[in-house]
Amino acid sequence: MESEKYADLLRKIIAHLEEDFSPEGKDRLAMMAQLRTLTINLRVSIDTWIQWFRNLALMASFSEDELAEMLIDLKDASLFLLHTDMKWTEVASKVPKREKVGMAGIA
Numbered sequence: 573m574e575s576e577k578y579a580d581l582l583r584k585i586i587a588h589l590e591e592d593f594s595p596e597g598k599d600r601l602a603m604m605a606q607l608r609t610l611t612i613n614l615r616v617s618i619d620t621w622i623q624w625f626r627n628l629a630l631m632a633s634f635s636e637d638e639l640a641e642m643l644i645d646l647k648d649a650s651l652f653l654l655h656t657d658m659k660w661t662e663v664a665s666k667v668p669k670r671e672k673v674g675m676a677g678i679a
Contacts, residue, residue: 585613
């Protein structure tokens with residue numbers, strides 16, 4: 573995806589998340605749908621970063637200072653996500669094990 577189009581897409585996603593994504597007034601199903609959407613947005617972003625890193629011509633266009641700033645930004649974002657992952661994985665590990673239930677509620 574062209575950088576300008578992707579930047580426009582990111583602006584739209586950010587605006588939507590900032591105005592509509594909160595647990596207030598939402599039931600469990602709505603919150604689960606929003607969690608799924610947030611995760612998909614993260615995956616799109618990460619997939620795009622991976623494409624950038626595979627594009628050596630693009631990466632060569634960044635200055636050393638820009639690469640250093642990028643490294644710090646991504647490190648901070650990664651640590652935040654990994655700490656969040658660890659927090660909720662630890663919570664999930666304390667949930668009693670249940671039988672897996674199929675779509676119709678049948679094990």
